[in-house]
Amino acid sequence: MIDLSFTLNGAPVSQRVEDRTSLADLVREGHGLTGTHVGCEHGACGACTVLVDGEPARSCIVLAAMCEGRAVTTAEGLVDDPVMAELRRQFHDKHALQCGFCTPAMMISARDIIARHGAAAPATIRKELAGQICRCTGYAPIVAAIAAAGAALNPSSDAAAAAPHVAATAAGASDAS
Amino acid sequence: MASPTSDGAPGWIGARLKRKEDERFLYAAGRYVADVRLPGLKDVAFVRSDVAHGRLLGVTKPEGADVFTLADLGPLNDLVAGPEIAEFRTSLYPPLAGDKVRFVGQPVAAVIAATRAEAEDIAAEVLVETEELGAVTDAVAALAPDAPRLHEAWADNAFIAAPVIAGDQDALAAAPVVVRRRLKMNRQATVSLEGRGVVAHYDRRYGELIVHLSTQGAHVMRRGLAEVLGLAENRIRVIAPDVGGGFGGKNRLTPEEIAVCAMALKTGQPLRWIEDRREHLIASLHAREHTYEIALHAEADGTIIGMSGDVYIDAGAYALWPTGAFMEASMAARNLTGPYKARALNLQTYTVATNKAPMGPYRGVARPGACFAIERMVDELAAELGMDPIEIRRRNLITEADLPMRTVGGLSLDTGHYPAALDMACEMIGVDKVRARQKAGEADGRVIGLGIAVYTEQSGHGTSEWMKRKARVVPGHESANVRMHPDGTVDIAVGIQNHGQGLETTLSQIAATELGLHPDAINVRYGDTATTPFGFGTFASRSIVFSGGAVAKGCREVAAKARRIGAALLQVSADDVRIEAGEIVGPAGSVSLAEVARAATLRPEFLPEGEDALLETTVSYEPADSAGVFSYGAHAVVVAVEPLTGAVDLLDYVVAEDCGTVINPLIVDGQIVGGVAQGIGTALYEEIPFDPELGQPLATTFGDYMVPCASEIPDIRIGHLVTPARVTEYGVKGMGEGGAIAPPAAVGNALADAFRQSRAQFLETPFTPRRVSDAVAAADGEGAR
Numbered sequence: 001m002i003d004l005s006f007t008l009n010g011a012p013v014s015q016r017v018e019d020r021t022s023l024a025d026l027v028r029e030g031h032g033l034t035g036t037h038v039g040c041e042h043g044a045c046g047a048c049t050v051l052v053d054g055e056p057a058r059s060c061i062v063l064a065a066m067c068e069g070r071a072v073t074t075a076e077g078l079v080d081d082p083v084m085a086e087l088r089r090q091f092h093d094k095h096a097l098q099c100g101f102c103t104p105a106m107m108i109s110a111r112d113i114i115a116r117h118g119a120a121a122p123a124t125i126r127k128e129l130a131g132q133i134c135r136c137t138g139y140a141p142i143v144a145a146i147a148a149a150g151a152a153l154n155p156s157s158d159a160a161a162a163a164p165h166v167a168a169t170a171a172g173a174s175d176a177s
Numbered sequence: 178m179a180s181p182t183s184d185g186a187p188g189w190i191g192a193r194l195k196r197k198e199d200e201r202f203l204y205a206a207g208r209y210v211a212d213v214r215l216p217g218l219k220d221v222a223f224v225r226s227d228v229a230h231g232r233l234l235g236v237t238k239p240e241g242a243d244v245f246t247l248a249d250l251g252p253l254n255d256l257v258a259g260p261e262i263a264e265f266r267t268s269l270y271p272p273l274a275g276d277k278v279r280f281v282g283q284p285v286a287a288v289i290a291a292t293r294a295e296a297e298d299i300a301a302e303v304l305v306e307t308e309e310l311g312a313v314t315d316a317v318a319a320l321a322p323d324a325p326r327l328h329e330a331w332a333d334n335a336f337i338a339a340p341v342i343a344g345d346q347d348a349l350a351a352a353p354v355v356v357r358r359r360l361k362m363n364r365q366a367t368v369s370l371e372g373r374g375v376v377a378h379y380d381r382r383y384g385e386l387i388v389h390l391s392t393q394g395a396h397v398m399r400r401g402l403a404e405v406l407g408l409a410e411n412r413i414r415v416i417a418p419d420v421g422g423g424f425g426g427k428n429r430l431t432p433e434e435i436a437v438c439a440m441a442l443k444t445g446q447p448l449r450w451i452e453d454r455r456e457h458l459i460a461s462l463h464a465r466e467h468t469y470e471i472a473l474h475a476e477a478d479g480t481i482i483g484m485s486g487d488v489y490i491d492a493g494a495y496a497l498w499p500t501g502a503f504m505e506a507s508m509a510a511r512n513l514t515g516p517y518k519a520r521a522l523n524l525q526t527y528t529v530a531t532n533k534a535p536m537g538p539y540r541g542v543a544r545p546g547a548c549f550a551i552e553r554m555v556d557e558l559a560a561e562l563g564m565d566p567i568e569i570r571r572r573n574l575i576t577e578a579d580l581p582m583r584t585v586g587g588l589s590l591d592t593g594h595y596p597a598a599l600d601m602a603c604e605m606i607g608v609d610k611v612r613a614r615q616k617a618g619e620a621d622g623r624v625i626g627l628g629i630a631v632y633t634e635q636s637g638h639g640t641s642e643w644m645k646r647k648a649r650v651v652p653g654h655e656s657a658n659v660r661m662h663p664d665g666t667v668d669i670a671v672g673i674q675n676h677g678q679g680l681e682t683t684l685s686q687i688a689a690t691e692l693g694l695h696p697d698a699i700n701v702r703y704g705d706t707a708t709t710p711f712g713f714g715t716f717a718s719r720s721i722v723f724s725g726g727a728v729a730k731g732c733r734e735v736a737a738k739a740r741r742i743g744a745a746l747l748q749v750s751a752d753d754v755r756i757e758a759g760e761i762v763g764p765a766g767s768v769s770l771a772e773v774a775r776a777a778t779l780r781p782e783f784l785p786e787g788e789d790a791l792l793e794t795t796v797s798y799e800p801a802d803s804a805g806v807f808s809y810g811a812h813a814v815v816v817a818v819e820p821l822t823g824a825v826d827l828l829d830y831v832v833a834e835d836c837g838t839v840i841n842p843l844i845v846d847g848q849i850v851g852g853v854a855q856g857i858g859t860a861l862y863e864e865i866p867f868d869p870e871l872g873q874p875l876a877t878t879f880g881d882y883m884v885p886c887a888s889e890i891p892d893i894r895i896g897h898l899v900t901p902a903r904v905t906e907y908g909v910k911g912m913g914e915g916g917a918i919a920p921p922a923a924v925g926n927a928l929a930d931a932f933r934q935s936r937a938q939f940l941e942t943p944f945t946p947r948r949v950s951d952a953v954a955a956a957d958g959e960g961a962r
């Protein structure tokens with residue numbers, strides 16, 4: 001067991017955890033944040049993606065103990081984020097979810113793609129999404145939703161614009177731009 | 178919000194309504210089985226067999242640990258699975274292994290602990306002693322007289338061997354052209370992103386076992402649990418919360434689920450088991466493994482006569498309740514003439530037991546294999562005769578004039594225009610352009626191929642069809658409870674299960690159409706045996722036909738009563754009112770449905786003489802003809818192949834399809850694209866190979882089981898034809914599976930087309946780089962000799 005202090009969705013947390021506890025288990029079982037889903041537990045499906053210090057991380061292969069002093073943000077902590085609001089609109093509009101199991105993590109990855117690429121082209125989005133498994137949608141609607149959200153959030157962007165200009169404002173999330 | 182747009186169809190039918198179920202998922206607030214929280218909940222881990230075939234000699238439990246073996250679960254009743262056919266050999270699948278283990282991953286013991294991690298620690302200390310027996314890993318070799326026997330009482334390893342002989346046998350024998358091939362579609366898993374899962378606890382309030390289960394059909398699963406546990410059905414409540422994909426894989430009762438329920442009863446503790454991915458890949462149900470040793474018989478001009486040969490289904494070690502994998506063989510055989518005017522079948526089918534996880538249904542059930550076999554064979558025939566693959570299809574396709582017709586395999590094709598789908602797919606993919614590009618060659622040395630496959634998809638089949646299959650459970654109807662509340666809003670409870678299909682939205686559209694309400698005023702409930710009428714669940718592309726029909730019927734009954742009450746309130750005859758936009762409208766005035774509903778519930782003094790209170794009904798529905806209605810379509814794909822490495826790229830993929838009247842085009846397209854993606858997985862990536870001697874599964878993580886990601890799946894372009902069904906409400910046909918049926922055939926045909934000069938053979942899925950480059954090299958080697 002070790003002592004662990006970190007912020008979870010903006011709130012400071014101090015607790016003891018077993019050395020082997022994964023971040024996914026900690027947020028799900030320890031904190032009831034069940035929007036983080038577990039689809040493989042070996043870092044391959046992306047369903048468990050959260051943000052650690054603003055960077056996407058697969059919480060099933062991150063040990064809770066590695067999060068000492070860090071800011072962890074789950075899908076629940078991004079509900080008020082403006083990029084997520086746009087993604088919600090576009091995912092809904094493009095029918096980019098069916099069973100919904102991949103959706104929260106897919107949106108966190110999408111948010112990161114938009115942060116790094118702005119109005120990204122579909123080919124870029126497809127490449128960046130590799131490693132996020134969706135078994136239901138066949139991906140095309142997800143790619144379309146992310147492209148539309150990227151375009152809506154970056155109205156003046158021409159394709160050459162290198163610098164993304166999307167600010168994350170959710171509690172605890174500092175964007176990796 | 179979409180407005181009702183339709184081509185002459187009433188109300189909300191055909192509206193591109195965005196899904197009502199999206200919101201909770203978009204806010205990360207979906208609630209799956211693993212998210213259920215109960216006080217005192219403990220976790221279960223299973224000890225699994227690490228040998229493929231062996232006699233179980235003993236299980237040693239660690240001191241003081243909470244470990245269950247089969248003997249500790251009982252007494253349990255036998256759960257007999259498989260079709261009700263005398264020749265079908267049964268193989269009881271115990272929830273924990275009895276005297277033998279028959280596949281790697283079979284549950285042997287179960288451990289309860291405070292957390293899953295602790296339960297797994299203990300599981301690792303449980304000692305399982307087995308005497309290893311020879312492993313059976315090949316369905317054809319399994320039938321050899323000296324093959325090790327999985328079930329000692331059986332005369333050989335076949336669950337059942339059955340001929341399918343029909344039509345003009347003389348014509349078959351006299352055929353001038355006979356093309357023989359051996360085709361194989363390999364084994365895979367269903368891979369819902371959420372695995373199986375169960376949370377069970379005994380609840381004293383009603384004295385019942387409450388089971389949260391990730392399932393496609395709560396009512397049928399309750400029936401199975403009641404049988405095996407020896408409980409009355411009203412002492413079990415099965416709740417299916419949000420279900421993270423099923424695709425057929427959650428339509429069987431599996432041993433882990435039974436074991437957890439039995440342990441929850443024994444211990445009185447709330448227990449949970451959540452399948453991990455390794456468990457899913459090795460020990461949930463498997464799918465697809467078919468071998469075809471077949472011949473296509475034809476006239477010299479390419480007219481198909483029929484098919485002969487042997488079909489082998491590798492069904493794994495056991496039959497899963499209720500129906501096992503028995504329909505794979507008959508469905509594969511009966512669909513082997515595809516959408517063509519064939520006259521004869523002469524097939525022997527074998528459903529074989531091997532030391533692998535049991536086979537179950539997976540999107541398309543048998544038809545991806547059958548479509549692969551017939552459509553590859555048609556291209557092989559075309560190549561043999563020097564004909565164009567499109568031309569040979571045109572010559573043989575069943576036409577509108579032939580319909581309705583009963584195929585030689587006994588399928589009752591209803592409505593459609595199959596050649597039009599082929600033409601549309603060819604037009605969309607741009608056949609001439611692709612041919613020109615092929616001629617020009619690629620600068621990067623890759624080779625281009627064009628592949629086409631046509632399929633049919635039986636959907637909405639009921640009593641007669643399932644009785645033909647001797648099903649243990651006959652899904653011949655669906656039910657709906659329609660209840661209008663005092664404020665005029667509506668709850669609809671159905672026995673099917675929504676797990677991605679958008680049924681909260683489409684059933685609302687149907688109800689809104691019939692009740693003259695907005696879909697937002699409708700609430701669709703499902704997935705709880707305590708609050709919904711009996712139903713079979715969601716599978717076999719049946720929900721929109723059956724459940725949609727039940728909702729329409731129930732809503733019409735409620736609407737008729739509302740009209741009677743409304744007419745009385747308006748003091749006019751019921752014949753003179755209509756229901757529209759939330760009102761009962763008469764010749765000279767109207768009354769809101771809310772007022773009508775208030776009279777029917779809170780204020781009975783306003784009810785007309787002789788009218789019962791309540792605006793509520795429960796109905797069941799089956800289409801007028803239970804042989805099923807057939808969706809169909811044509812897929813066309815352009816591939817680019819690196820001949821040396823065998824890497825395959827999909828450059829373009831089009832689908833021309835007809836599923837009758839469309840309730841919601843957004844959702845239909847979503848089902849098509851999702852199905853095609855899974856079909857591409859079958860075609861190119863997904864496979865669970867086994868070590869042939871040891872029977873060890875060789876794909877146990879997503880590191881070695883390849884699920885396609887966004888970079889592997891192209892944009893799918895879709896074209897629609899609409900030929901309504903004659904026997905269903907609104908003319909709908911089911912369409913959940915069709916997308917997954919044709920891709921292995923279309924991709925295989927595209928590969929064969931790319932290498933048509935060398936006649937490289939593409940007869941086994943998935944077409945991995947290794948298989949493709951081997952096929953190319955083998956053909957080149959032959960050419961060089």
Ligand code: FES
Nearest residue numbers: 039040041046060
């Ligand atoms: S659950 Fe973490 S990547 Fe799959």
Ligand code: FES
Nearest residue numbers: 098102134135136
């Ligand atoms: S919506 Fe089901 S896994 Fe993506």
